[in-house]
Amino acid sequence: MSPSSSSAITRRRLLGMSGASAAALALAACGGGDSGGASSTGALTWYMWSGSNAEADAWKYVGDLVTKADATTKLTFQTSTFNDFWTKLTSQAASGNSADIVGMQAQRAPQFQQLLVPLDDSLEAMGVNPADFDSSIYDGMKVNGKLVALPYDFGPSVIFYNRTAFQAAGLPEPAIGWTQDDFLTAAKALTKGAFYGFNPASAIDAVLPFVLSQHGVAAVNDAGELDIDNDAWKQTLQWYADLITKEKVAPPVPAANTAAANTNQFLSGNAAMTIDGPWSLINARSTAKFEVGIAPMPAGASGSRTVTAGSGFGVSTACKDPERAKKAIAVLTGVEAEEYLGTQGRAFPSRTAQQSAWYEGNKLDAAKEVMDFSIENSIPFRTTATWTQVNDTFNRYAVSAYNGDSTVADLVSRVQAQSGAK
Amino acid sequence: MAVTTPIVVAGDTAAVGRRGAPQGYRKGDGKSAIPFLTPGAIGFLAFTLFPVFASLAMSLFDWPVLGSPSFLGLGNYSELMSDTTFRTALINTLIFVVLYVPINIVVSLGLAAWISPRIKGRRFYRVVFFIPAVTPMVGNAVVFGLLLTPNGLIDSTMKSLFDVGAPNFLGSTSWAMPAVVMMSVWQGFGYNLLVFSAAMDAVPPSLTEAASIDGAGTVRQFFSVVLPLLSPSIFFATVLTLISSFQVFTQAYVLTGGGPGSSTTTLVMYLYQSGFQFFRLGFASAIAWVLFVIIMFITGLQFLAQKRWVHYDQ
Numbered sequence: 111m112s113p114s115s116s117s118a119i120t121r122r123r124l125l126g127m128s129g130a131s132a133a134a135l136a137l138a139a140c141g142g143g144d145s146g147g148a149s150s151t152g153a154l155t156w157y158m159w160s161g162s163n164a165e166a167d168a169w170k171y172v173g174d175l176v177t178k179a180d181a182t183t184k185l186t187f188q189t190s191t192f193n194d195f196w197t198k199l200t201s202q203a204a205s206g207n208s209a210d211i212v213g214m215q216a217q218r219a220p221q222f223q224q225l226l227v228p229l230d231d232s233l234e235a236m237g238v239n240p241a242d243f244d245s246s247i248y249d250g251m252k253v254n255g256k257l258v259a260l261p262y263d264f265g266p267s268v269i270f271y272n273r274t275a276f277q278a279a280g281l282p283e284p285a286i287g288w289t290q291d292d293f294l295t296a297a298k299a300l301t302k303g304a305f306y307g308f309n310p311a312s313a314i315d316a317v318l319p320f321v322l323s324q325h326g327v328a329a330v331n332d333a334g335e336l337d338i339d340n341d342a343w344k345q346t347l348q349w350y351a352d353l354i355t356k357e358k359v360a361p362p363v364p365a366a367n368t369a370a371a372n373t374n375q376f377l378s379g380n381a382a383m384t385i386d387g388p389w390s391l392i393n394a395r396s397t398a399k400f401e402v403g404i405a406p407m408p409a410g411a412s413g414s415r416t417v418t419a420g421s422g423f424g425v426s427t428a429c430k431d432p433e434r435a436k437k438a439i440a441v442l443t444g445v446e447a448e449e450y451l452g453t454q455g456r457a458f459p460s461r462t463a464q465q466s467a468w469y470e471g472n473k474l475d476a477a478k479e480v481m482d483f484s485i486e487n488s489i490p491f492r493t494t495a496t497w498t499q500v501n502d503t504f505n506r507y508a509v510s511a512y513n514g515d516s517t518v519a520d521l522v523s524r525v526q527a528q529s530g531a532k
Numbered sequence: 533m534a535v536t537t538p539i540v541v542a543g544d545t546a547a548v549g550r551r552g553a554p555q556g557y558r559k560g561d562g563k564s565a566i567p568f569l570t571p572g573a574i575g576f577l578a579f580t581l582f583p584v585f586a587s588l589a590m591s592l593f594d595w596p597v598l599g600s601p602s603f604l605g606l607g608n609y610s611e612l613m614s615d616t617t618f619r620t621a622l623i624n625t626l627i628f629v630v631l632y633v634p635i636n637i638v639v640s641l642g643l644a645a646w647i648s649p650r651i652k653g654r655r656f657y658r659v660v661f662f663i664p665a666v667t668p669m670v671g672n673a674v675v676f677g678l679l680l681t682p683n684g685l686i687d688s689t690m691k692s693l694f695d696v697g698a699p700n701f702l703g704s705t706s707w708a709m710p711a712v713v714m715m716s717v718w719q720g721f722g723y724n725l726l727v728f729s730a731a732m733d734a735v736p737p738s739l740t741e742a743a744s745i746d747g748a749g750t751v752r753q754f755f756s757v758v759l760p761l762l763s764p765s766i767f768f769a770t771v772l773t774l775i776s777s778f779q780v781f782t783q784a785y786v787l788t789g790g791g792p793g794s795s796t797t798t799l800v801m802y803l804y805q806s807g808f809q810f811f812r813l814g815f816a817s818a819i820a821w822v823l824f825v826i827i828m829f830i831t832g833l834q835f836l837a838q839k840r841w842v843h844y845d846q
Contacts, residue, residue: 364681506797509791
């Protein structure tokens with residue numbers, strides 16, 4: 111064995127050792143990725159959507175209230191944007207890694223029902239009195255009669271309108287009692303060049319209150335099944351499509367995925383009216399360069415009717431300490447949290463006694479009459495377990511139906527076909 | 533896993549050593565290679581090989597996100613055969629490939645040829661043409677969405693110049709796919725341009741000079757001398773572009789959401805919807821495998837056909 115070869119062996123050994131340590135490091139790094147789960151020490155993970163740092167900070171403030179109420183419980187806040195939230199929640203659920211407490215929209219509750227622990231039997235232990243909540247959203251959080259989440263906010267779909275444009279055109283402002291004829295007259299009078307009277311959207315939520323007001327039927331029947339392939343829906347959809355193609359008081363719908371463009375077109379001052387909810391009102395007032403007014407849905411043959419939707423918090427089935435998590439969501443939707451969220455304008459409180467905080471904290475007393483009227487004339491936004499399919503199909507086919515590339519009959523039959531989808 | 537991995541890796545290394553460089557092969561190299569290869573091999577096993585076989589297994593199940601899976605056998609595949617949305621997605625993907633690949637190659641080759649002679653500011657153009665390729669695709673798609681939307685830049689410019697508005701590109705069933713292809717070409721040509729541009733630089737000037745002495749004009753020189761020499765690069769670019777175009781997703785997702793109707797729903801888009809919006813992981817895995825087989829088959833065909841038109845000798 112020559113000296114050089116022995117030194118070569120040493121070098122190889124050295125290299126081998128360093129390589130082995132690198133491999134060990136990599137393995138250690140892989141093994142350390144166990145995230146999300148909570149231990150029995152009182153730490154809970156909480157996953158909720160948010161659209162800005164300010165919004166996330168508001169949630170963290172509310173999260174701290176949980177620790178204030180019970181010093182042994184500590185929430186770790188995890189967040190993503192609203193659109194990413196549902197995909198991430200899905201993939202976390204698929205890998206059994208869901209957070210202990212998750213945000214939930216009433217419309218999506220049927221789809222995520224299996225992820226959520228029923229709360230009915232624990233209400234007393236949580237210190238929750240159902241009568242404190244607005245009944246439409248409280249019932250909206252039930253799937254097959256079981257409460258799967260506690261609501262923190264809700265609101266009826268209403269009409270947002272550009273007060274400045276209405277006043278400039280000398281038109282009477284939309285108010286309680288206005289009709290769909292008034293709506294069309296105003297839309298025609300306001301449309302001029304690239305400025306339209308009304309901004310349509312391809313989402314099913316955007317047309318549902320019109321169907322309710324014209325025909326008194328919703329998207330889901332009493333048996334809980336999707337039921338839109340009928341004359342009532344076809345007539346309203348045709349009326350809605352005509353606003354774009356025949357009356358030309360609304361711009362063509364741009365693309366299937368631009369849900370935000372609806373409000374943006376309104377906010378950027380390109381359309382005088384749009385359909386939206388109180389959750390957007392404070393942002394709309396601060397963003398728009400004109401005065402934003404709200405009005406109830408214009409009355410059709412069945413009156414002024416609308417739907418309420420809202421969000422809340424549920425306990426995931428992956429949670430190892432569900433009793434602690436249940437108590438935590440009771441605080442997250444409790445009096446102090448609702449008072450804070452309402453005053454900050456982050457949410458229109460689902461607790462009826464705290465709703466005044468939203469009006470007073472944001473100088474919205476004028477909106478109270480419209481809100482009360484709309485809530486009174488609303489029904490919960492009922493959905494089905496395949497609502498994502500329904501929503502997605504509706505979005506894509508409504509674009510071609512509204513723009514005149516296909517018919518509303520084709521739209522409803524394609525969406526109805528999703529009701530039996532697995 | 534940790535026990536079996538080193539054996540596989542050692543075997544491979546030894547085999548490569550024997551075939552590739554017999555004189556460089558020394559006994560014992562394999563052992564010290566093991567720790568170096570282990571991290572990469574673990575990554576490959578954990579993040580590539582395992583998911584590949586896991587998805588094959590999943591495709592045989594009805595596998596919901598929530599709840600427990602049940603065995604279906606080839607049920608997902610037979611459902612795919614009769615699924616009209618799948619057929620539409622397949623046709624849309626083929627339309628995209630047939631439009632996008634030739635346009636991409638022609639545009640990138642044309643621009644590469646244009647900046648190939650020593651024109652002034654050539655490096656600058658190379659950088660400029662490469663910018664779209666390094667810009668995040670979602671960003672590009674959002675900007676294209678703003679350009680193409682009614683009352684967007686294109687529509688309002690046309691209105692002010694000709695008094696006629698542009699079509700509602702993303703909201704019309706006939707315009708949506710061309711719009712997606714257009715955006716994709718903009719995003720994708722830079723990479724191929726760089727490949728072709730580098731290959732053109734490697735063409736020996738003596739060959740083009742000889743051709744020009746023989747009386748060949750610029751056009752003849754390009755088609756008879758430069759283009760055959762570029763054939764390996766063109767082959768490389770075509771294979772990669774074709775594979776990536778079968779996997780088209782982001783453009784359609786951001787620009788059109790797969791609509792209007794199903795006019796821009798591609799295979800990967802349908803896969804995403806099935807898996808993450810409709811919660812059918814088994815069905816989505818079956819789509820992934822069908823796509824994989826299609827891509828494998830077409831890439832295989834390309835490799836067979838290359839013998840006829842790709843020249844590796846200069």
